[in-house]
Amino acid sequence: MASPSILLPGDDVLLDLRSTTSTPLKVGAGLRLLHESATSTPPSYTVTAIHAGLLSTDNKRNAISVLSFANHRYIATINDLVIAQIHHSSLDYLHCIVTPHTPYALLGQLAFEGATKKTRPVLKPGDLVYARVLSVGVGAGTEVELVCVNPATGKAEPGGLGPLVGGMVFDVSVGFAARLMRASSTSAPGDTDVIILDELGKKLEHKGGFEVAVGRNGKVWIDCSSNKDIAVQATIAIGRCLTETDTCNLDPIEQRKLVSRTLRAARIDP
Amino acid sequence: MPRPTATLSPLLRADGSASYTCPSTGCLIMGSVNGPIELPGRRDAQKPEEATLDVLVKPGTAQAGVGEKYVEGILKGLLGRLLLGRETGFPRRGIVMTLVVSGGENGGKVRRGESYLPILPALLHTLLLALLSAAIPMSMTYTATAVAVTSTGEIKGDPSVRDAASAVSFHVLAFSSKGHLLLSQSEGSFDLDLWEQVYEHAYATCRGSQPVTADGDISMIEDASGYNLESFVRKTVEDQIHHDYSWMNNDA
Numbered sequence: 001m002a003s004p005s006i007l008l009p010g011d012d013v014l015l016d017l018r019s020t021t022s023t024p025l026k027v028g029a030g031l032r033l034l035h036e037s038a039t040s041t042p043p044s045y046t047v048t049a050i051h052a053g054l055l056s057t058d059n060k061r062n063a064i065s066v067l068s069f070a071n072h073r074y075i076a077t078i079n080d081l082v083i084a085q086i087h088h089s090s091l092d093y094l095h096c097i098v099t100p101h102t103p104y105a106l107l108g109q110l111a112f113e114g115a116t117k118k119t120r121p122v123l124k125p126g127d128l129v130y131a132r133v134l135s136v137g138v139g140a141g142t143e144v145e146l147v148c149v150n151p152a153t154g155k156a157e158p159g160g161l162g163p164l165v166g167g168m169v170f171d172v173s174v175g176f177a178a179r180l181m182r183a184s185s186t187s188a189p190g191d192t193d194v195i196i197l198d199e200l201g202k203k204l205e206h207k208g209g210f211e212v213a214v215g216r217n218g219k220v221w222i223d224c225s226s227n228k229d230i231a232v233q234a235t236i237a238i239g240r241c242l243t244e245t246d247t248c249n250l251d252p253i254e255q256r257k258l259v260s261r262t263l264r265a266a267r268i269d270p
Numbered sequence: 271m272p273r274p275t276a277t278l279s280p281l282l283r284a285d286g287s288a289s290y291t292c293p294s295t296g297c298l299i300m301g302s303v304n305g306p307i308e309l310p311g312r313r314d315a316q317k318p319e320e321a322t323l324d325v326l327v328k329p330g331t332a333q334a335g336v337g338e339k340y341v342e343g344i345l346k347g348l349l350g351r352l353l354l355g356r357e358t359g360f361p362r363r364g365i366v367m368t369l370v371v372s373g374g375e376n377g378g379k380v381r382r383g384e385s386y387l388p389i390l391p392a393l394l395h396t397l398l399l400a401l402l403s404a405a406i407p408m409s410m411t412y413t414a415t416a417v418a419v420t421s422t423g424e425i426k427g428d429p430s431v432r433d434a435a436s437a438v439s440f441h442v443l444a445f446s447s448k449g450h451l452l453l454s455q456s457e458g459s460f461d462l463d464l465w466e467q468v469y470e471h472a473y474a475t476c477r478g479s480q481p482v483t484a485d486g487d488i489s490m491i492e493d494a495s496g497y498n499l500e501s502f503v504r505k506t507v508e509d510q511i512h513h514d515y516s517w518m519n520n521d522a
């Protein structure tokens with residue numbers, strides 16, 4: 001499209017909704033579908049914005065959504081991957097913090113790969129888990145439920161779900177976490193605008209590499225313990241790179257510069 | 271006409287924030303919005319079906335008093351009609367909005383017994399921008415303006431605090447982005463004809479084009495560039511979006 005369209009709440013989306021393709025239109029975050037007139041046949045609809053932001057259209061999936069300001073609060077959505085912190089444990093559930101100042105999310109004591117009543121991970125308050133949002137409940141104000149396992153297969157799918165041991169968590173904005181997730185899901189290189197993790201991976205590969213988990217709730221977990229000598233420096237350097245890319249909205253060229261500058265400052269990559 | 275200035279998301283830790291400088295009264299207002307969150311120890315305030323709104327107005331250097339409580343009530347009533355508190359994740363939670371008034375005459379302090387109306391439009395605009403920045407779902411946006419009527423019967427837009435003190439009547443009107451009248455607060459003595467004139471003046475300041483009047487005459491108040499408060503809100507949001515999404519490829 002020629003110019004990006006920026007919407008304010010109440011603005012109508014000017015799109016031809018009777019799509020020619022067979023896939024139905026998906027109305028994503030920040031938009032709602034309103035009946036124009038219930039009596040007319042066929043019923044006519046309008047799509048109206050409820051957030052301020054940039055309209056993003058995905059022609060392949062026939063989906064539209066509004067990209068809002070990056071700093072807003074995370075609201076749990078089914079199938080999102082989040083990094084949760086255990087607050088306390090009860091008989092059947094672990095009570096986890098997903099975002100501050102919200103009610104605890106529930107994580108079943110047995111919702112881990114290969115967990116039975118006798119063998120299950122023992123998690124203390126403060127421990128971290130990488131989990132998937134199973135349900136946000138039906139109706140108003142019900143609890144968010146998390147799982148670390150695919151209930152159908154009993155495996156930790158997608159990979160890496162479960163307790164996060166060691167490492168360190170950095171807070172980033174919700175919008176940046178979504179960008180990181182999108183960058184890792186698109187397979188073709190050069191197709192993304194966040195290359196910082198690829199770039200760091202290349203530079204740190206011969207030093208033992210690092211592990212990373214991105215939670216949609218604006219948290220990134222980083223573990224560099226494979227190389228004992230530089231574990232702390234590398235973790236801090238990666239965290240700094242991520243937070244700076246987030247706050248300064250760096251583009252790929254600036255991200256490359258930032259990586260080499262930060263690694264040099266941390267005396268990892270002379 | 272001096273123009274207001276605003277910044278979106280100046281606070282990093284808040285979910286949404288905005289700062290706003292009102293040119294006519296000179297006050298600087300900082301607003302932050304957090305939500306949806308659990309209101310601690312406020313079981314009684316939870317609504318089972320929708321979000322609870324909590325507006326706090328703080329004068330820069332004093333404790334909040336009766337005047338602040340009154341203006342909080344006005345803001346809450348207006349927002350209750352615009353916020354979509356039934357969206358996923360919002361019922362039984364709270365949206366906490368905090369506004370701090372500083373700068374301006376008397377150091378941002380509205381003295382005891384003084385009216386809050388002169389800075390009410392500025393409070394409304396700050397709140398709107400902070401809500402947009404926090405991505406709280408809203409059905410539409412709004413703009414607001416103050417109008418003073420002097421002793422000679424002259425209608426004066428964007429009155430200063432001194433104008434407001436000497437005015438015969440003082441009005442604050444807010445319009446939604448679809449043209450509805452959302453708020454009409456008036457002080458002093460006036461009749462309905464005068465209020466109609468005030469309404470037309472305020473409508474033109476907020477939305478640019480005039481509502482069609484009975485006698486069909488339209489007076490242009492907006493300046494040559496077509497500037498009005500609605501375009502100011504839109505411009506502020508667009509600038510911030512361009513800044514936030516500067517990493518995005520233009521061809522994407």
